[in-house]
Amino acid sequence: DAGITQSPRHKVTETGTPVTLRCHQTENHRYMYWYRQDPGHGLRLIHYSYGVKDTDKGEVSDGYSVSRSKTEDFLLTLESATSSQTSVYFCAATGANTEAFFGQGTRLTVV
Amino acid sequence: AQSVTQLDSHVSVSEGTPVLLRCNYSSSYSPSLFWYVQHPNKGLQLLLKYTSAATLVKGINGFEAEFKKSETSFHLTKPSAHMSDAAEYFCVVKVANAGGTSYGKLTFGQGTILTVHP
Numbered sequence: 219d220a221g222i223t224q225s226p227r228h229k230v231t232e233t234g235t236p237v238t239l240r241c242h243q244t245e246n247h248r249y250m251y252w253y254r255q256d257p258g259h260g261l262r263l264i265h266y267s268y269g270v271k272d273t274d275k276g277e278v279s280d281g282y283s284v285s286r287s288k289t290e291d292f293l294l295t296l297e298s299a300t301s302s303q304t305s306v307y308f309c310a311a312t313g314a315n316t317e318a319f320f321g322q323g324t325r326l327t328v329v
Numbered sequence: 330a331q332s333v334t335q336l337d338s339h340v341s342v343s344e345g346t347p348v349l350l351r352c353n354y355s356s357s358y359s360p361s362l363f364w365y366v367q368h369p370n371k372g373l374q375l376l377l378k379y380t381s382a383a384t385l386v387k388g389i390n391g392f393e394a395e396f397k398k399s400e401t402s403f404h405l406t407k408p409s410a411h412m413s414d415a416a417e418y419f420c421v422v423k424v425a426n427a428g429g430t431s432y433g434k435l436t437f438g439q440g441t442i443l444t445v446h447p
Contacts, residue, residue, distance in 0.1 A: 318375075318423070
């Protein structure tokens, strides 16, 4: 959607393993976000970025880290995956005066 | 700080009757406000947006919303529901004119599931 690509789209991993999700955008948006979506909780912000190498924590950042070394890429890392991190993850990007554009989501299952 | 409250977790209507999904927001700065829709197992689609222009905003599929600053509300309406409107709807606030690192931060409401009965 509007140049936002998430990879992988589906992943099953074991508890304790590291996992990295990638978000790539082609529109040069300044701001990028990672959310997780769980039933009954809507979308909750994990981390966001307001520029290259500039990131900040969201409301559910524990157990997650991010990096943004280029405008177009925003990586989300689970250092040691836990079952509570089983979720659907959405990446988004936006400019200062535009709506947010979302990726198609990544379904992560931690077993 | 900013927050969004969607006042109903579930709304049920009959086909052909009006839809009202309620959203209240809190923001220290002038907000941009959005409504997104998500159909089952799908991504998020923008319905409409308010970015400090006209307070009555028209969106896709016959939806509209009115920004009321005095009531800090941005309720979503549609005159006549269609079966295809059944989905989950999210109200989203974005701080538009803030300084500091909160600029551009998007905050979602909890979502409202709309059910449409034949």
